[in-house]
Amino acid sequence: MRPKKGDFKKVKKEKNYYFISGGILVTVVTVFMLVGLFYTPYDSEAMDLSLKFAPFTLAHPFGCDQFGRDVFSRVLKGSGTTFLVAAGTLIIGGGLGTLLGLFTGYFGGWPDEVLMRFNDLVVAFPNILLALIFISILGPGKYNVILALGIVFIPSFARLVRSEVIVHRDMDYVKSVRLMGGSHLRILFVHILPNIKGTLFSALAIGFNNAVLSEAGMSYLGIGVQPPDASIGRMMSEAQAYIFAAPGSVLFPGLVMILMVLGFGLLSDGCSV
Amino acid sequence: MLEIQGLSIEFQDVNPPFLAVQDFFLSMNSGEIVGIVGESGSGKTMTSLALMGLLKRQAKITSGSMMFLGEDLLSKSQKEWQALRGKEISMIFQEPMTSLNPVLTIGRQMEESLRLHTKMEAKERKKKALDMMSQVGLAQPEKLYRCYPHQLSGGMRQRVMIGSALIGNPKLMIADEPTTALDVTIQAQILSLLKKMNQEHGTAILFISHDLRVIQSICSRVVVMYQGKIVESGPVQTVLRSPQQAYTKKLLSAIPNRAYSLRRDRKERIESC
Amino acid sequence: MLKEEPVLEVQHLCAGYGNRRKYRQVLFDVDFCLNRGEILGLVGESGCGKSTLSKTILGFVPAKSGRVVHHTSRPQMIFQDPFSSLNPGKKVGWILEEPLRMQKEKMSASERKERVEAFAERVGLDRELLARYPRDLSGGQRQRVSIAISLIQGSSLILADEPVSALDVTIQRQIMELMLKLQEELNLSYLFISHDLDVIYQMCDRVMVMEKGRIVESGPAEQIFREPQHPYTKILLESSF
Numbered sequence A: 001m002r003p004k005k006g007d008f009k010k011v012k013k014e015k016n017y018y019f020i021s022g023g024i025l026v027t028v029v030t031v032f033m034l035v036g037l038f039y040t041p042y043d044s045e046a047m048d049l050s051l052k053f054a055p056f057t058l059a060h061p062f063g064c065d066q067f068g069r070d071v072f073s074r075v076l077k078g079s080g081t082t083f084l085v086a087a088g089t090l091i092i093g094g095g096l097g098t099l100l101g102l103f104t105g106y107f108g109g110w111p112d113e114v115l116m117r118f119n120d121l122v123v124a125f126p127n128i129l130l131a132l133i134f135i136s137i138l139g140p141g142k143y144n145v146i147l148a149l150g151i152v153f154i155p156s157f158a159r160l161v162r163s164e165v166i167v168h169r170d171m172d173y174v175k176s177v178r179l180m181g182g183s184h185l186r187i188l189f190v191h192i193l194p195n196i197k198g199t200l201f202s203a204l205a206i207g208f209n210n211a212v213l214s215e216a217g218m219s220y221l222g223i224g225v226q227p228p229d230a231s232i233g234r235m236m237s238e239a240q241a242y243i244f245a246a247p248g249s250v251l252f253p254g255l256v257m258i259l260m261v262l263g264f265g266l267l268s269d270g271c272s273v
Numbered sequence B: 001m002l003e004i005q006g007l008s009i010e011f012q013d014v015n016p017p018f019l020a021v022q023d024f025f026l027s028m029n030s031g032e033i034v035g036i037v038g039e040s041g042s043g044k045t046m047t048s049l050a051l052m053g054l055l056k057r058q059a060k061i062t063s064g065s066m067m068f069l070g071e072d073l074l075s076k077s078q079k080e081w082q083a084l085r086g087k088e089i090s091m092i093f094q095e096p097m098t099s100l101n102p103v104l105t106i107g108r109q110m111e112e113s114l115r116l117h118t119k120m121e122a123k124e125r126k127k128k129a130l131d132m133m134s135q136v137g138l139a140q141p142e143k144l145y146r147c148y149p150h151q152l153s154g155g156m157r158q159r160v161m162i163g164s165a166l167i168g169n170p171k172l173m174i175a176d177e178p179t180t181a182l183d184v185t186i187q188a189q190i191l192s193l194l195k196k197m198n199q200e201h202g203t204a205i206l207f208i209s210h211d212l213r214v215i216q217s218i219c220s221r222v223v224v225m226y227q228g229k230i231v232e233s234g235p236v237q238t239v240l241r242s243p244q245q246a247y248t249k250k251l252l253s254a255i256p257n258r259a260y261s262l263r264r265d266r267k268e269r270i271e272s273c
Numbered sequence C: 001m002l003k004e005e006p007v008l009e010v011q012h013l014c015a016g017y018g019n020r021r022k023y024r025q026v027l028f029d030v031d032f033c034l035n036r037g038e039i040l041g042l043v044g045e046s047g048c049g050k051s052t053l054s055k056t057i058l059g060f061v062p063a064k065s066g067r068v069v070h071h072t073s074r075p076q077m078i079f080q081d082p083f084s085s086l087n088p089g090k091k092v093g094w095i096l097e098e099p100l101r102m103q104k105e106k107m108s109a110s111e112r113k114e115r116v117e118a119f120a121e122r123v124g125l126d127r128e129l130l131a132r133y134p135r136d137l138s139g140g141q142r143q144r145v146s147i148a149i150s151l152i153q154g155s156s157l158i159l160a161d162e163p164v165s166a167l168d169v170t171i172q173r174q175i176m177e178l179m180l181k182l183q184e185e186l187n188l189s190y191l192f193i194s195h196d197l198d199v200i201y202q203m204c205d206r207v208m209v210m211e212k213g214r215i216v217e218s219g220p221a222e223q224i225f226r227e228p229q230h231p232y233t234k235i236l237l238e239s240s241f
Helices: A017-038 A070-109 A109-123 A127-138 A144-169 A172-180 A182-220 A232-241 A248-272 B044-052 B078-084 B106-117 B122-135 B154-166 B182-201 B212-218 B236-240 B248-252 B262-272 C048-056 C092-101 C109-122 C127-129 C139-152 C169-186 C199-202 C221-226 C231-239
Strands: B002-011 B018-028 B033-036 B059-068 B089-092 B170-178 B204-209 B221-226 B229-235 C007-019 C023-033 C039-043 C064-072 C075-080 C157-161 C189-194 C206-211 C214-220
Touching: A017 A070, A017 A248, A070 A109, A070 A144, A070 A182, A109 A144, A109 B212, A127 A144, A144 A182, A172 A182, A172 A248, A172 C075, A172 C092, A172 C139, A182 A232, A182 A248, A232 A248, A248 B122, B002 B044, B018 B033, B018 B044, B018 B059, B018 B229, B033 B044, B033 B212, B044 B059, B044 B089, B044 B204, B044 B221, B089 B154, B106 B154, B122 B154, B154 B182, B154 C139, B182 B204, B182 B212, B182 C231, B204 B212, B204 B221, B212 B236, B221 B236, B221 B248, B229 B236, B229 B248, B229 C127, B236 C231, B248 C169, B262 C169, C007 C048, C007 C189, C023 C048, C023 C189, C023 C231, C039 C048, C039 C199, C048 C157, C048 C189, C075 C139, C092 C109, C092 C127, C092 C139, C109 C127, C109 C139, C139 C169, C169 C199, C169 C221, C189 C199, C199 C221, C206 C221, C206 C231, C214 C221, C214 C231
Parallel strands: B033 B204, B033 B221, B089 B170, B170 B204, C039 C189, C039 C206, C075 C157, C157 C189
Antiparallel strands: B002 B018, B002 B059, B221 B229, C007 C023, C007 C064, C206 C214
């Protein structure tokens, strides 16, 4: 027995701290990455053996790696690449997955049946393994990683959106729009989709993290982004042998990744509150 | 037997705190059927939950006392409540679909209170359960004993609820809208069953409903609640025949009945103009 | 008296759910006719096929045999559960404008707004509620929104499936009065579905009693309630107070 519906002001709206802190973190990391895509203080691929394992200085705030490359520039550039891969993955996986989920959930029937069985099949394999298979077909490289991860991510989004759509599909307001003469497309995109956007955003934020981690994992295994391109996973993979000689080249990419994952994780929690 | 004085319940998780029940008085003798009537949000369910010690954490009893069989209910610990619930006070709910556990057999749920409060042998319990099942008008108790709730109709489930609430021979049963979800023919059967059980076992019933028609047919006294306060109380016939308060009058006149027809009255009025 | 001008004819309608292998027929040979300006009641217990009938009339459930003919623009519906009949993610004003957006002749945003405000006033909705979400409205207010949605489309045939069953009695009375007032002003026809005999008696000119998918008795309200013929009608009347 709450304050009566129709009295509006009584319940205080609480501040969504998850969303706010996640948003700040993500903004900072995103700006950092976007800068990296267009500007770095040094050429991220320029080697200078005189600076091999150079310590932290004002000129090289994160130090230099085993080839004398400026770690700060490489982190900037690398996280840009990682961001690109993750965003591309989400556009392919989240976009197509959402579309598939919307249509199969709403219309049902045999396409739904086929999709769900295919889904079961995909879910039975670990993501990385599937991506590995695609890479072995497509060959390594930045854009192939995006494509491979994107395809691997489709089923999870499709399944999530489908289950949400099914809840709304049978509600009376959908019938009400049918009675107004609204088309199925209008119902799907104008009426149902906005209702599931909270869940969808939350899934996208988690998906972003998974994509970042998958890319890092794949690059670490040597099947992701290829040298001399920098990516966070790639850098950590290359630097692991020199972890004591040049701690910066492992520490800072790792730190950026942690901030990124933490930020999107918080954002996701904030969305689902 | 039951003596509630000046009971107030407050929700403290909203700002300003929301007073759900204010200054509630009720005294009940054993074997009596008393009704609480009110619309949604009137605080009638809060009152009954307080009587069972089942208030949520956000709801606080801010003043008043509840005496049951000479004991103060408000000073009881969780353990003492558990000893009381099901044994001395039991409760049946509106929704017979959700108030029975779907994965336990009917027999098991009938016996639950015997398991908790007595040291009866399994055989004895079963005998008692079967006996109670035939008392509440369930045909073929032996067969039903092994059934699950989803195999029963709404009316049968409500009979099971009543049976399991009465099996421990409680002094007081709280019935919260027990017939609201049922069809009229079933509703009439359940009401006469409640009356019969009241006479045979001497169990007092606190009957909560929004429907004055139902209250009228079963209760000897009635309490009318509005926005957490008692507006009127007394013997059913007196309150219904000659209501003193404006709200009771409004409530009574709003009840659909067959003494007149809104539609035909309006038509006549229009035609005579 | 009423001129006998049918707006809805249902002829020997059979319908049900499922596919060819597993078919459960719910409606059996339902046959009736609703005249302009009439309120026709349909009463029966849960599971008797009342809702299936309204869904079949609106085309949500395909008919197995028989015909549904309506002599009006698209019939409208008022749903029982005011919590699921309005899109939770849109503001009330937006929801009310939606049917206008779908009309053939385009309206400007300000025309739509004006129209919506006029209808909101007609059903007794405060103008400030238009900027609220459905969750901020009480059950009665939501039901008023539902009624406005039906009216705004200019249909004169409205199916009301338990429109007041989820409401408190005092609110129930307000909505019933509103429906009657609108009926008189706009000469609407209602198919009024309810399990509550008293509500049916108060609202309807004619009544049909449905049992297990069949209409077992029909006639003027007074006649059905005073001199029920069918045993099932008698049982129903005896069980209510």
